Amino acid sequence: MASTIRVRATSSGETTEVQALIQHPMDSGFVKNAKGEIIPPHFIQELTFEYDGKSVFVADWGGGVSKDPYVKFSFKGGKKGDDLKVSWVDNKGATDTTTAKIQ
Amino acid sequence: MNVRFAIHLASAALALAFAAMPAVAADKPDPVADAKAFRKFFTDKFPKVKLEDFVNGPYSMNEDMHRQWEEKEQFPPYEFSLDMGKEMFSKPFKNGKSYADCFPNKGIGIRQNYPYFDDKEGKVITLELALNRCRETNGEPPFSYVKDEMAALTAYMAFTSRGKPFDIKIPDDPRALQAYQNGKQYFYTRRGQLNFSCATCHVQSPGERIRAEVLAPALGILNAMPIYRSEWSGMGTTSRRFTTCNSQIRGVPLSPQDDEYRDLEYYLSYVSNGLPISGPGARP
Amino acid sequence: MRVSTLSLASVLLIAGSTSVLAADSEADFKAAYAAAESANKEAGSLRNQWTVTAAALAAAKKAADTGDFDKALASSKEAEALAKASIFQATSEKELWKDIEIR
Numbered sequence: 001m002a003s004t005i006r007v008r009a010t011s012s013g014e015t016t017e018v019q020a021l022i023q024h025p026m027d028s029g030f031v032k033n034a035k036g037e038i039i040p041p042h043f044i045q046e047l048t049f050e051y052d053g054k055s056v057f058v059a060d061w062g063g064g065v066s067k068d069p070y071v072k073f074s075f076k077g078g079k080k081g082d083d084l085k086v087s088w089v090d091n092k093g094a095t096d097t098t099t100a101k102i103q
Numbered sequence: 104m105n106v107r108f109a110i111h112l113a114s115a116a117l118a119l120a121f122a123a124m125p126a127v128a129a130d131k132p133d134p135v136a137d138a139k140a141f142r143k144f145f146t147d148k149f150p151k152v153k154l155e156d157f158v159n160g161p162y163s164m165n166e167d168m169h170r171q172w173e174e175k176e177q178f179p180p181y182e183f184s185l186d187m188g189k190e191m192f193s194k195p196f197k198n199g200k201s202y203a204d205c206f207p208n209k210g211i212g213i214r215q216n217y218p219y220f221d222d223k224e225g226k227v228i229t230l231e232l233a234l235n236r237c238r239e240t241n242g243e244p245p246f247s248y249v250k251d252e253m254a255a256l257t258a259y260m261a262f263t264s265r266g267k268p269f270d271i272k273i274p275d276d277p278r279a280l281q282a283y284q285n286g287k288q289y290f291y292t293r294r295g296q297l298n299f300s301c302a303t304c305h306v307q308s309p310g311e312r313i314r315a316e317v318l319a320p321a322l323g324i325l326n327a328m329p330i331y332r333s334e335w336s337g338m339g340t341t342s343r344r345f346t347t348c349n350s351q352i353r354g355v356p357l358s359p360q361d362d363e364y365r366d367l368e369y370y371l372s373y374v375s376n377g378l379p380i381s382g383p384g385a386r387p
Numbered sequence: 388m389r390v391s392t393l394s395l396a397s398v399l400l401i402a403g404s405t406s407v408l409a410a411d412s413e414a415d416f417k418a419a420y421a422a423a424e425s426a427n428k429e430a431g432s433l434r435n436q437w438t439v440t441a442a443a444l445a446a447a448k449k450a451a452d453t454g455d456f457d458k459a460l461a462s463s464k465e466a467e468a469l470a471k472a473s474i475f476q477a478t479s480e481k482e483l484w485k486d487i488e489i490r
Contacts, residue, residue, distance in 0.1 A: 006182065019178045067336045068180055137489075144489045291484040293476065296437045296469070300480075302487050355436040363434060 009084045009102040016078030016102055018049060018057070020071045020086060028063030043091055047071070050085040051078055078102050132284040134273050134373055141374040145322040149310070158326035158381040160319030164310035168317060172385070181258060181331035181383040184338045188259030191252065196241040202256070205237035214257075214264035215380050218369045219272060220279040227282050227365040230257055231340055248359035249346065254329040254338035254383075261328065261382030269326065269380065271373040282362075286370030289363050290321075295354030301367075316387060323375050325368065327384025334387065341368055412456040419463035420447055426470035435477035440469040 004023040009016050022044070029041025041063055049057040056075040078084070080102055087097035145157060149164075156163045162172040192210065195201045203209035207216075217230035234256055235245040246252040273279050293300040301321070304313060309320035329340045339347075342359035345367065349356040357363055423444060430436045447462035 002186075006178065008178065021178045021180070021182060023183050066333075068183060070175075070178060070180065072174070072178075140489050287488070288484055291488050292480045293483070294435055294480070296439050296473075298476065300484065300487065306487065306489060350438060353438045355431075355438055355441065357434060 003098045004096045005086050005088070005098040007084065007086050007098065007100045009078065009100055011078045011080050011102050015074045015076055016051075016084075017074045018072065018084065020049075022047070022069050022071070022088065024068065024088075024090065026061075026063070026065050026067045026069060030063065041091060044069070044088045045091050047088045048086070049073075049075075050087075051075070051082065132280045132287070134280070134283055137287065138374045138376060142322060142377075144306070145309070145320050149320070154377075155379050157320055157323035158375075158378050160324060160327060160384075160386060161317040164319070165317050168387070175385055179331070179383075179385050180333075181329075181338060181385055184255045184329075184331065185258045185262055185383055187252075188255035188257070188262075191256055192259050196238070196243050198241050200241050202234070202237055205233065205240070210260060211263045212267065214260045214382070215267040215270050216272075218365060218372060220274055220276065220282060220369070222274065222276060222279075225278045226362070227286075227369045229341070229360065229365050229368050230260065231342055232360050232365070248340060249343035250335075250337060250339050253342075254340050257329045257340055258338065258383035261380055264380045265382070266379050269372055269376045269378055271369065271376055273369075273373060282366045283370055283373065285363070286366035286368070289367045290370060295349065295352030297352040299352040301348070321371065321374075323378045325371050326375060326378055327381045327386070329382060330384040330386045332386045338383070412460060413451075416447070416451055416456045416460040416463060419460050419467065420444070420451070423447070423463045423466035423470055426467050426474065430470050430473040430477065433474060433477035435473050437469055437473045440466055440473060443469055 005020060006022075007018065007020040009018045024044055025042055026044065027039050027042040029038065029043075031039050033039050043063050043065065044059075044061050047057075047059040047061065048055055056078075057071075057073050059071065061069075082102050083099050084102055085097065085099045087095060089095045142154075146152075146154065149157075152163045159169075159172065162169045192202050203211075207213055214230060217233070218227045220226070221228045231248050231253055234253065235248070238245055246256075273283050290301045291306075293303065304318050305321035305324060309318050311318055325341060328344070329338055330344075331338050335343075342364065345364050346356035346359060423440075427436060427440050427444065430440070443462050443466035447459045447466060450456070450462060451459035
């Protein structure tokens with residue numbers, strides 16, 4: 001199955017800029033469907049970006065983050081050709097992970 | 104000949120002359136002149152905006168928004184829908200045929216020709232309508248016109264036409280001209296309890312705000328369709344936009360693909376001829 | 388005895404007239420609702436119904452269902468006024484649209 005994570009990391013020498021688009025419903029648990037029933041909460045709780053075995057960005061999310069979240073950040077270091085690992089865990093215990101090469 | 108007879112003759116002649124004159128035609132629509140005036144109105148109003156940039160709607164109206172949009176375009180929110188659309192488009196129907204069989208050039212790179220006027224049917228055919236007809240002809244149930252699958256399919260078809268200029272044709276057929284004129288009239292007609300017409304926002308106030316939203320100019324307004332709208336947290340088609348605009352001004356929306364909407368799309372697309380297809384797009 | 392007969396009579400009279408009034412207001416409501424519906428239907432044929440008209444009609448019906456005919460009557464009259472305004476709008480816009488056309 002195709003990954004839910006699309007990531008692009010570009011190194012400018014000293015810093016690496018990372019952009020990621022993650023496919024996830026991010027249901028807060030407060031919204032009702034057309035029949036008036038609550039759509040149960042279903043959202044990413046933790047999103048982690050790892051480089052060289054260390055976490056360079058960790059997000060603790062709740063239902064307030066919108067569907068298909070987009071993240072952009074920069075971290076010091078990161079070399080072209082190195083791996084950047086991205087993974088998430090949601091409130092139902094589901095996970096996904098992907099590894100991209102820094103460009 | 105006596106005077107009386109002469110007068111009679113003269114009046115008869117005059118009467119004949121008038122009778123011979125063709126009845127004053129009701130203003131025959133002149134789409135070419137309309138489109139020229141339409142384009143001039145917006146380029147005069149926004150002299151610093153390049154013609155092709157009008158297709159970016161609010162992003163061409165506001166610098167800060169433009170910067171955010173440029174960033175967003177690197178990782179656009181419509182990507183998932185676009186991928187889904189590509190998959191859907193190539194998957195055959197249960198009867199073995201596929202969308203490619205319903206469209207010229209297998210459906211690739213043709214979005215800029217829609218809507219078109221079908222002279223057999225005497226009506227305007229939009230891309231969304233054509234897609235559902237394709238499905239029904241091949242024994243498949245039609246999709247909802249406003250989002251999800253329809254948005255994904257039209258996103259893919261728009262993508263294959265990116266950069267191509269809108270090329271809407273109005274044949275010299277009174278029915279086509281009437282459809283065009285109906286679309287134009289719809290655009291400028293005020294409706295709903297709030298008494299807005301499409302023009303109220305998109306001709307009289309582009310670049311200004313309605314609540315927190317920056318309004319797009321009407322020139323090029325359909326070029327980016329379908330769009331991922333942050334407000335919707337998802338994709339929406341031209342049908343979605345027309346119906347939601349109606350309800351926002353407290354007018355009961357018509358059904359998607361009703362004649363009025365098809366004609367409106369015909370008009371708006373025609374007056375944006377020459378501007379590039381930029382769909383699928385993203386909007387606030 | 389006389390007093391109580393009088394009071395009884397007046398109570399009965401009031402009770403009688405209240406129920407007559409109630410019947411009247413239900414009849415009034417029904418007439419007003421029909422008029423509002425008819426106007427809204429005409430607006431529909433002009434392809435210009437307003438969402439607020441539908442809301443007023445719904446409010447009228449809801450009030451009538453609970454027996455509050457005064458409220459139902461008021462909502463029906465509002466609905467009729469809104470429907471008539473939408474008809475006026477559609478009719479006058481047939482010419483007025485040209486005023487804002489880009490030429």
